[in-house]
Amino acid sequence: MERRRHSSPVVTLLVGAALAAITFLGAACEENPVGRQCFIGEEADPDQAVVASPAIECQSRTCLSVPLDNPELPEESDYVPLCTAECSADEDCDRVPESPCQTGFTCMVPVVVGPFCCRKLCVCKDYLVLPESGEIAEPQACDADNPDNQCCNLPGRPECG
Numbered sequence: 001m002e003r004r005r006h007s008s009p010v011v012t013l014l015v016g017a018a019l020a021a022i023t024f025l026g027a028a029c030e031e032n033p034v035g036r037q038c039f040i041g042e043e044a045d046p047d048q049a050v051v052a053s054p055a056i057e058c059q060s061r062t063c064l065s066v067p068l069d070n071p072e073l074p075e076e077s078d079y080v081p082l083c084t085a086e087c088s089a090d091e092d093c094d095r096v097p098e099s100p101c102q103t104g105f106t107c108m109v110p111v112v113v114g115p116f117c118c119r120k121l122c123v124c125k126d127y128l129v130l131p132e133s134g135e136i137a138e139p140q141a142c143d144a145d146n147p148d149n150q151c152c153n154l155p156g157r158p159e160c161g
Contacts, residue, residue, distance in 0.1 A: 035099025
C-alpha cells in the first residue's frame, strides 16, 4: 500500500508567508525612497545647495537642502532639507508618503562643486520654478567636453577625494 504525504496547513501557510516576504523585500530593495525630512548638520545658506552625507535618517544616506526658488509653496508643503538619492530620470525618485514635498521630485544636478558635483539627485519640485518643458538643463559646469570644468565626477578628471 502506498502512503501519500499531505502537507499540513501550517507548513503551507509558512511557505506562503516566506514567499510573500521575499517578494515584498525584493521589491522594497528596488525602490529609491526620497523626501523624508533630514538634518544637514548646520544652518544652510538659503541661496546655496548643500548635500550632507552620511545622513543616517535617509536610506540613501544623503540629505539635500536647495535654494527656495518658488515664492509660493503648495498647500501643506514645507521648506526643509529632504532625503535624496542619485537618479537618472524623474521616475527614479520614489516619494515617501510622509514627505512634505507635495508635487513630487525631479532628477537634476543641484551642485557643481564638492564630492556630489554634477551628480543627478532627486529634488523636490515644490522648491523650484520649472521651465515649460518641465526639464531643468544640466549646468554648463557639468559639460565634460569643456576642459575648464573641474568636477571630479566628470570623465577624465581626477577622482573625488
